Amino acid sequence: MPKVTCVVPSYNRPKLIKDTIDSLREQTLKDIEVLICDDDSNLETIAAIEDAFQGDERFRLIRQAAGRPALSERGQLTRYCMTINRGLSEATGLYQCSIPDDDFYFTTWFEEASKALDAHPQVPVVYGRMRSVTYDASSHWDSSAAPKAGRTYAKWGETDPETGKPVNPATWEPGMRQLPGGLDHSQFMWRASLLKQFPTTEWWPVCRADQDVGDAAFLKCLAALGHQALAVDTMACSKRFHGLSYGRTKGEVRE
Secondary structure, eight states: OOSEEEEEEESSOTTHHHHHHHHHHTOSOOOEEEEEEEOSOOHHHHHHHHHHHTTOTTEEEEEOOSOSOOGGGSOHHHHHHHHHHHHHHHOOOSEEEEOOTTOEEOTTHHHHHHHHHHHOTTOOEEEEEEEEEETTSSOEEETTSOOOTTOOSOOTTSBOTTTOSBSSOOOOSSEEEEOOTTOOGGGEEEEGGGGGGSSSSOOSOOOOTTSOOHHHHHHHHHHHTTOEEEEEEEEEEEEEEOTTGGGOOSOOOOO
């Protein structure tokens, strides 16, 4: 049983997913399992994934099985929810997390998050801060800091005029709190035993674009079970803003 299992939903991002995999290989915590769950990607993406593994036996590629709705019948949000659920069904780690194929982790996140869970056995979930970056990396901002000058997005805690959703509304004083909305799923880590409390194995509720995104629905499930979370005062991940990321609908960039 590895200390941490990370599930990575994948679909046709042969360039961006390399950064994701590199950030996982470079984690300071080495006792990990990484499951790349790919949903019918092109051959270029599959080759890029296998090349990025560099023969590391901690990494495994799972090709989605047949029998699901056709691509034309399921949206981007449904796709990534389905692939996360598939990965979680095969995860063996004591602690678990997930990150999309266009984002990447800070190299100490697994170590910091697992230490927090080790030190607080009553805590089912921990979460950290997120750094957001524009697709071209021309600006970035932390969820706990003032935004960089010149960017066009709403400030932290305000409403994004494009999506109508709050931008990184979580507060970051370390301590126990009710699970806040607005977290990205790559920001938190949970105990594997927590999933046994769910009434279904659809842990990541499969949602359409006009419904709750899967992250929010997952957090609502945890809150309904009466759980709180521990805010860990450290950086967890970087999120690229582009295309459909964070609910955007004005086209999609895939690389």
